[in-house]
Amino acid sequence: MSIDASLDLARDSSLFHSMPIGILRLSAKDAWKVIVDLRATEKRSGAFELNQDVSCALGNACLIAEANPSACVLLQVKDPAAIAKAPIASILSEDTLKRFTEGLHQLFRGQNAIVYDGSLTIVGGGEHQVAFNLWQTQREVAQDDIYLSFSSLRERISLEQAKDGLQSDLARSARVSLLGEMTASIAHEVNQPLGTIVASAEAGLRWLSRDEPDIAEVKLLLERITKNGKRAANVIATMRALASNKKSERLPTDINSVIEETILLLRTDFAKRQVTLRLDLSPTLPPVKADKTQILQVIVNLALNAAQAMADGQxxxxxxxxxxxRDGADVMVDVEDSGPGIDLHVRERLFESFFSTKETGIGMGLAICRSIIEAHGSRIELQSTPHLGARFSFALPAEHAQTNG
Structure with a gap:
């Protein structure tokens, strides 16, 4: 709220009572004394810390002088007198009280207004997420009065949750679309071990049907069946992960194992496009904090795009x-091809939604990859040289091991 508006509130009580947002007029006289004493201690000892004890002292020294009707509605108070002279600490959660007292100190040092989000403790129990605005009128108008306004965040939180839900649905649709593109390759990756399993089982039956069964040979065949059964199961598990709609969860993840799962899905596609795969995976990497399914989606997308670009560019x-x-505190992933490179005018729009260089593409793959990596606190970097290929890189934060000491 502007200083002019706060002056109007101080001079016109009808404006204070008619505002559609909750506003509390607070008496900070005792709180200022607490801060003065603390600053004197700071000068003597060189230390000033707004710890929990200081927050409680300031929160209890700052009293509610007046509440407008909108504030009473949010606090679920029928009579404003019920909270008159109550300390502000009584209606703020512990974390929010700390932010309030930090703002109070900033006001004392001359800042006009402080804005933050926090929790309002409803009289009778429960909490309400609100946006706070803390400010003070000019000292000559009301020296000891400060104002705390607040408005509900429910609508904003609902919109953010709806946005997250739409992004999650869109990312899942893109993963399912990816699976559609790789249907032939995936079918081959499953059929090949299944064929080996059937052939090994038939051979084992023949060895057992002999007058003198060769148990050692049957054992080798059973081991081959187990190995290929696990291989088919791994392919199916990776497919299910891509098609799943579970809530995003960032856990310690072995990035090299995610890349190995990518290869499980794309190996046949690479062979069909005559693409030679080279893996350069550092063996000493720490786990990364990431959503494994989302990062798998990104790497599959980048690798598949690279293979298609090399094949289409002949x-x-x-x-x-x-x-x-390893790159400092991060783990870097590079996906590099030897294709034709990416034209400058295409590069500028490559990560835009619905932009595609493919006739049958919908242009969402890279846009979703970008949003996933940005949600992980990073960005996808692109380096491209005409006729020499392109390299997509992104960083993920390393999960630092907890040590006891």
């Missing part, structure tokens, strides 16, 4: 390199 040396490396 590159004679079709090499795809996926690299992991």
């Amino acid at each position: 590159a004679w040396n079709r090499t795809l390199c996926i690299r992991t490396r």
